[in-house]
Amino acid sequence: MKPRNVLVLPGWENSGPRHWQSLWEQRHGYRRVEQHDWLKPLRGDxxxxxxxxxxxxxxxxxxxxxxxxxxxxAAWAAHSRHTHHVKAALLVAPGDVEQPAIRDQIPTWSPIALQRLPFASVLLASRNDPYCAFDRARGFAQAWGAQFMDYGDCGHINADSGLASWPEGHVLLQDLMKD
Structure with missing residues (x-):
């Protein structure tokens, strides 16, 4: 698979230079989906x-x-007619945008699309993620038809989690790329 066809989708406020997503882009040549506004994200945009x-x-x-x-x-897959152009997705530490504090800041993201994804997917969740309760993440995986992986106590699975380039996560991605 060509690296240009691996699309990196950061979360709200983007992924900084020490985030594993940024490190994977630099090391492997993957492409970031640049958004027009990282601070005030609009779902439709x-x-x-x-x-x-x-x-x-x-x-x-x-x-x-x-x-x-x-x-x-999930939002894209629920509405796109082009989901057959996606082979698989690695979903890491979903943010629960329906939590009141988050919903008030980015209101266009509720409700969360809960349809089954029409491509293979793996969802990793941390037991102590401040942005999504573990059981809620498990529920997303079930609704989306994603393989669920318990990643232990790893916070938001980001740069603050001390993962560096997160080689274990990259192995999971490579497995998805092969299937």
């Missing part, structure tokens, strides 16, 4: 941008989503 990027791939894409990026994958 983010979905449209993902649609453009998926259609720009020259083979089925693999999506690498973190936090709000996971919710984006």
């Amino acid at each position: 983010w979905v449209a941008r993902l649609e453009d990027m998926v259609l720009d791939c020259d083979e089925p894409a693999v999506l690498v989503a973190h936090s709000l990026g996971c919710i984006l994958v």
Whole structure:
């Protein structure tokens, strides 16, 4: 699979330079789905941008989503006529945008799309993620038809989790790319 067809979907406020998503882009040549506004994300705009990027791939894409990026994958898949252009998705630490504090800040993201994803997916969740309760993440995996993986106590599975380039996560991605 060509690296340009691996699309990185950061969450709200983007992924910084020490985030495993950024490190994977640098090391492997994956492409970030750049959004028009990382601080005030609008679901419709983010979905449209993902649609453009998926259609720009020259083979089925693999999506690498973190936090709000996971919710984006579900929203996009619920409405796109081009889901057959995606081979698989790695969904890491979904952000629960229906929590009152988050919903008030980014209101266009509720309700969360809970339809089954029409492509293979793996969802990793941490037991102490401040942005999504563990059981809620398990519920997302079940609704989306994703394989669920318990990642222990790893916070939001981001740069603050001390993962560096997160080689274990990259092995999971490579497995999805092969299937």
